[in-house]
Amino acid sequence: MSETATGQNKKKKGKKTSVLLLIMMIVCLGVFGFSAYKILSQKAEDSAGEAVYEDINRAAKMDETRETMAVRPAARPWVPGGDPLQPEDGPEDALIISVVDFEALRENNREIMAWIELPDTVVNYPVVQAENNDKYLRHLLDGSYHRFGTLFFDYRNDLSGDLLNDDITIIYGHNIRAGNMFHVIQFFTEQSYYEEHPYGILYMPEALYRLDFFSLVTISDQEDMRFSYPEDMQGFLDGLKSQSHFSSDVEVTPDDRLVGLFTCTNEDESERYILYAKVTPLE
Secondary structure, three states: OOHHHHHHHHHHHHHHHHHHHHHHHHHHHHHHHHHHHHHHHHHHHHHHHHHHHHHHHHHHOOOOOEEEEEEOOOOOOOOOOOOOOOOOOOOOEEEEEEOOOHHHHHHHOOOEEEEEEOOOOOOEEEEEOOOOOOOOOOEOOOOOEOOOOOOEEOOOOOOHHHOOOOOEEEEEOOEOOOOOEOHHHHHHHOHHHHHHOOEEEEEEOOEEEEEEEEEEEEEEOOOOOOOOOOOOHHHHHHHHHHOOOOOOOOOOOOOOOEEEEEEEOOOOOOEEEEEEEEEEEOO
C-alpha cells in the first residue's frame, strides 16, 4: 500500500473518531441536560407542595396555640372508663399540644378528618379520608397532582362522629426520599430513634389522642389490612411486639385501640412498614 493511501486511511479513521467523540459528547450533554431538567422540575414541584402544606398549616393555626398537658406515662395501661389525664401512680408526663382549627381547615377541604404530629420530626400534617384509597395517593389537598400526595385514612375505617371507632385504624403516607411525609418511619428500625420519639399526637375535631408506639413491622404488599382484632386478640398483639424492629415497654391489651402508620420501605418494592401505636385518649 502506498504512503498516500495509508495517509488517507489515517485521515478517515481520525474523522470517524472525531465524529464518534462528538456524538458521545452530544449524548452526554443530552443526558446531563435531561437530568438537570428533572432535578430542577422536582425541586419546583417540591416547593409547590411545601407551599400548599405551609398554607394549610397556617390555616390550622398549629403554631399559635401551644399548651402543656399533664398525662399519664405511656407505659402505664389505660383503663377503659377511667380518667386518661390521671396517672395510676408515679409522676405525670408533660405533653405539648396544639389546638387545631378544624373549622378553618374544612373550609379548604371537607375531607380533612385529623391532624397528626410526631414531635421533633417533619411529620406535622393533615390527614384526609376519601371514598377510596387512590384519590390522595398522588394529589394534594387542593387537588393538584404531586408525588408527595396527602396522608390519608383507609376508606374502610369508621371515623363517624370525628372519632376513631375501629380496633385498628390505618393511615397511609409516602416514604419520600427527600425526607417528607412518612419518611421518618424507616428510622424506627433503630432502637435509639424509637426511644427519642416514643409517641405521636392525633388531633381530631371531637378527640385528642396520644399514639404510644410499640411496634414497627415489615409486611408484604400482598397482606390485607386489618381493622378489627382476630379471634386470638392477645396473640395478635404479642406477635406485633415479637416481630418489631424495636423493643417497647408499652403495655397493649385487646381493650386498646390501635393506629398503624403505613408506608413503603424503599428497599424492596414488595415490602411495607407499619408503625403501630396504642391509642390513648387525652380528652
